[in-house]
Amino acid sequence: KAGVTQTPRYLIKTRGQQVTLSCSPISGHRSVSWYQQTPGQGLQFLFEYFSETQRNKGNFPGRFSGRQFSNSRSEMNVSTLELGDSALYLCASSLAVNYGYTFGSGTRLTVV
Amino acid sequence: SQKIEQNSEALNIQEGKTATLTCNYTNYSPAYLQWYRQDPGRGPVFLLLIRENEKEKRKERLKVTFDTTLKQSLFHITASQPADSATYLCALEGSYIPTFGRGTSLIVHP
Numbered sequence: 001k002a003g004v005t006q007t008p009r010y011l012i013k014t015r016g017q018q019v020t021l022s023c024s025p026i027s028g029h030r031s032v033s034w035y036q037q038t039p040g041q042g043l044q045f046l047f048e049y050f051s052e053t054q055r056n057k058g059n060f061p062g063r064f065s066g067r068q069f070s071n072s073r074s075e076m077n078v079s080t081l082e083l084g085d086s087a088l089y090l091c092a093s094s095l096a097v098n099y100g101y102t103f104g105s106g107t108r109l110t111v112v
Numbered sequence: 113s114q115k116i117e118q119n120s121e122a123l124n125i126q127e128g129k130t131a132t133l134t135c136n137y138t139n140y141s142p143a144y145l146q147w148y149r150q151d152p153g154r155g156p157v158f159l160l161l162i163r164e165n166e167k168e169k170r171k172e173r174l175k176v177t178f179d180t181t182l183k184q185s186l187f188h189i190t191a192s193q194p195a196d197s198a199t200y201l202c203a204l205e206g207s208y209i210p211t212f213g214r215g216t217s218l219i220v221h222p
Contacts, residue, residue, distance in 0.1 A: 090155050098163070100146055105155050
């Protein structure tokens with residue numbers, strides 16, 4: 001079956017711009033979560049959506065937002081980009097809390 | 113605050129030996145502990161999940177132990193192969209918010 005699909009794979013943006021990343025979860029998975037991974041901070045939880053509702057949120061500024069659609073596809077948006085937002089952004093979907101997470105390959109965002 | 117510690121130094125072992133990776137945590141009472149493998153430039157791949165009331169879990173060449181008293185998990189790869197070389201992350205989960213360790217790099221030499 002198809003895995004978690006993230007688009008685009010690579011993105012270069014300028015400081016101050018905004019960006020939208022997309023994630024299509026595994027069919028049947030209703031939970032979608034987003035993570036930021038950097039060499040300095042490791043893998044950090046951004047937020048999690050379940051049935052179109054944000055269920056949990058990590059400790060990130062309000063510039064980071066997301067949403068989930070009725071087909072479970074999810075998007076995350078980062079506004080007013082800063083150089084420090086350069087990172088690998090990963091999306092993961094899950095069938096349930098005790099089944100582990102299936103990650104996508106990520107979107108590599110570079111802010112210049 | 114919650115803290116997860118994994119060895120930051122790479123673990124170098126010879127092919128065929130058993131690799132043992134450690135995950136220690138503080139100020140946390142996780143319901144589940146998970147282990148993932150991550151290759152450079154890719155997303156983590158789920159390997160094993162162990163619940164707080166389980167002591168040990170096995171899957172093929174992999175074994176995970178979970179000691180909630182010591183607040184530690186050990187991850188073992190037996191008969192290691194060069195293809196097992198990767199970064200291994202542990203993750204703790206309480207209420208839907210998983211917290212990941214920084215990972216330990218494993219290098220298996222032929």
